Amino acid sequence: xxxxxxxxCVRGDRLLFKDLGFVLEAGSLLYVLGENGxxxxxxxxxxxxxxxxxQGEILWAGKSIKSHAEQYLPNLKYLGHLxxxxxxxxxxxxxxxxxxxxxxAVTAAAALAALTAIGIARCSNLPVRVLSxxxxxxxxxxxxxxxxxxxxILDEPFxxxxxxxxxxxxxxISEHLAAGxxxxxxxxxxxxxxxxxxxSLSLSA
Amino acid sequence: MNQTWLTVLRRDLLLALRRRSDIATTLxxxxxxxxxxxxGIGPEPAVLSSIAPGVLWVAALLAGMISLSRLFAADFxxxxxxxxxxxxxxxxxxxxxxxxxxxxxxxxxxxxLAPLIGxxxxxxxxxxLVLVYSLLLxxxxxxxxGAIGAALTLGVRGSGLLVALLVLPLYIxxxxxxxxxxxxxxxxxxxxxxxxxxxxxxxLSLVLAPLATAAALRISVE
Numbered sequence: 001x002x003x004x005x006x007x008x009c010v011r012g013d014r015l016l017f018k019d020l021g022f023v024l025e026a027g028s029l030l031y032v033l034g035e036n037g038x039x040x041x042x043x044x045x046x047x048x049x050x051x052x053x054x055q056g057e058i059l060w061a062g063k064s065i066k067s068h069a070e071q072y073l074p075n076l077k078y079l080g081h082l083x084x085x086x087x088x089x090x091x092x093x094x095x096x097x098x099x100x101x102x103x104x105a106v107t108a109a110a111a112l113a114a115l116t117a118i119g120i121a122r123c124s125n126l127p128v129r130v131l132s133x134x135x136x137x138x139x140x141x142x143x144x145x146x147x148x149x150x151x152x153i154l155d156e157p158f159x160x161x162x163x164x165x166x167x168x169x170x171x172x173i174s175e176h177l178a179a180g181x182x183x184x185x186x187x188x189x190x191x192x193x194x195x196x197x198x199x200s201l202s203l204s205a
Numbered sequence: 206m207n208q209t210w211l212t213v214l215r216r217d218l219l220l221a222l223r224r225r226s227d228i229a230t231t232l233x234x235x236x237x238x239x240x241x242x243x244x245g246i247g248p249e250p251a252v253l254s255s256i257a258p259g260v261l262w263v264a265a266l267l268a269g270m271i272s273l274s275r276l277f278a279a280d281f282x283x284x285x286x287x288x289x290x291x292x293x294x295x296x297x298x299x300x301x302x303x304x305x306x307x308x309x310x311x312x313x314x315x316x317x318l319a320p321l322i323g324x325x326x327x328x329x330x331x332x333x334l335v336l337v338y339s340l341l342l343x344x345x346x347x348x349x350x351g352a353i354g355a356a357l358t359l360g361v362r363g364s365g366l367l368v369a370l371l372v373l374p375l376y377i378x379x380x381x382x383x384x385x386x387x388x389x390x391x392x393x394x395x396x397x398x399x400x401x402x403x404x405x406x407x408x409l410s411l412v413l414a415p416l417a418t419a420a421a422l423r424i425s426v427e
Contacts, residue, residue, distance in 0.1 A: 048291060049291075050287060050290060050291070050426060050427065051427050052427065070293060073291055073292065073293045074293045076291060078287070078288075078291055080284055080287060081284070082282075082283060082284025082287065083283065083284055084283065084284035084285045084287060084288040085283060085284075085285070086216070086220060086279075086283065086285060087283065088219075088220050088223040088224060089216070089219065089220070089223075093219075097212055097215075097216050098285075098288060100208065100209060100212040101209055101212055101213060101216075101288065101289060101292050101299070102288065102291070102292055102293070103209060103292060103293040103294065105208070127223075
């Protein structure tokens with residue numbers, strides 16, 4: 001269970017939001033809504049511990065994510081604006097090494113299955129450098145098929161995806177939620193995701 | 206835990222292998238800078254061998270430094286640094302793998318090439334051997350201290366120059382003991398004291414630099 005209490009975010013000398021709080025329980029989905037520049041990405045980075053909140057605290061299972069990072073981080077899968085892929089490695093290598101750095105051993109067969117699931121298997125042995133924007137995004141998202149972390153934090157996961165891939169990803173997130181996972185995401189598209197409970201959090205600029 | 210460390214090392218070596226021009230730049234820089242001095246000064250063996258320790262060490266130092274800005278910049282730009290920060294392993298541990306990879310790619314070739322360059326300076330055999338020892342003990346320090354500078358200047362405009370300003374003063378002890386070791390052996394003295402001090406600086410930075418680098422990276426990414 002992820003709890004946020006009284007969060008405030010300041011970037012430069014602008015206050016983006018304050019007194020922001022929510023409770024996210026197993027199986028629920030949190031939609032973060034807001035205009036460009038309203039602090040959606042900052043909020044997500046805060047929830048990962050990449051950005052320190054100006055005020056307030058974030059708790060995972062009742063413990064602060066800052067002081068208990070080693071217990072929190074194995075439970076977290078974050079995908080930001082940047083794909084986190086190395087241009088000179090192939091899609092398969094990226095996926096396997098990325099999983100290994102996140103603390104999970106993944107066989108080539110499992111990585112290939114993940115790439116197949118999101119429909120990019122034929123590019124598995126190409127260096128990521130030659131792929132298109134949408135294809136790169138798909139490679140990064142394929143990690144979700146390998147992830148065993150209960151909490152997913154996804155920043156604009158549907159950006160640059162085509163209709164088919166968007167559906168596949170929405171189905172994967174629904175499946176994750178049905179299995180008792182949690183997801184926090186931002187999106188400018190209205191994508192139907194089935195969840196036990198869906199909470200919307202609106203940030204006003 | 207060790208598996209992750211090895212993965213980071215393997216990843217960085219693989220990336221270096223696929224971008225061989227980066228390694229070549231460092232090496233060529235070292236070879237060319239250290240070859241220019243004999244050409245400029247003239248073929249006087251006595252003069253050359255007296256300037257050799259300093260020139261070779263300064264060349265090694267600068268060669269290591271020009272590759273520093275690339276140490277974290279690419280990972281920062283493509284988001285893989287973020288993913289590393291979110292890895293369950295301590296960041297300092299992963300960073301130490303990256304620094305080791307940097308040394309293998311940029312430091313070790315210089316160590317291996319140095320005796321060859323040393324021949325141009327009419328260095329006697331035992332001085333060449335001490336040169337290799339001193340570089341072997343000293344170049345890891347250059348990568349370790351350099352990593353702190355690279356992490357601090359991440360995402361800053363004109364970071365290349367800033368790294369030099371931050372890091373070069375910190376290289377001074379290594380330069381003094383490294384060049385001192387070679388000079389001592391040229392004058393028939395034991396280089397042991399210099400080499401011991403060089404090893405001490407290396408060990409100290411081995412313990413402290415990954416921690417400082419990790420802390421700097423967290424600040425830079427925020």
